[in-house]
Amino acid sequence: MTMTLQEITEKIRIFRDERDWEQFHNPKDMAMALSIEAGELMEQFLWKTPEEVTTRVFEKREQIEEEVADVAIYLVELADILNIDLFAAMERKIAKNSAKYPAEKVRGSSMKYNEYGA
Ligand SMILES: [Mg+2]
Structure with a gap:
């Protein structure tokens, strides 16, 4: 069963509101928490070959x-x-990104858009 974005958003709201955490969930702290979790994900691979x-x-x-x-x-x-409608x-x-990285110009290349000489 696949949930829609609206359904998962509602589940997250319920989880937050049952704990009265909305007061802490401002954009700044949410961005920080997101980054911290991304760090925890990176930690899984840190120093690994x-x-x-x-x-x-x-x-x-x-x-x-x-x-x-x-x-x-x-x-x-x-x-x-x-x-934001995610x-x-x-x-x-x-x-x-498609306009920035035209497939015919960048296929197979890992160059950044300012390096491939648009
Ligand atoms: Mg975590």
Whole structure:
């Protein structure tokens, strides 16, 4: 069963409001919490060689999944607080990135947009 963004947003709101945490969930602290969770995700791979990362993804799947979920939960709630339609914003940004990185120009290259000489 796949939930919609609205349904998961509602679950997050309920979790927050049952604990009276809305008072703490301002945009600044939500952005910080999001970054901290992203750090916890990075920590899963810190100092690991590419081979060790492959092994870790397999062996620590549950922990990695939880950190990915933590990042997503804070992101969805932050978008909700800021009244951002997350999927619409993502769609607009993907379109912007497509224009910035034309496939025929950048295919197979990891250069940044200011390096490939648009
Ligand atoms: Mg975490």
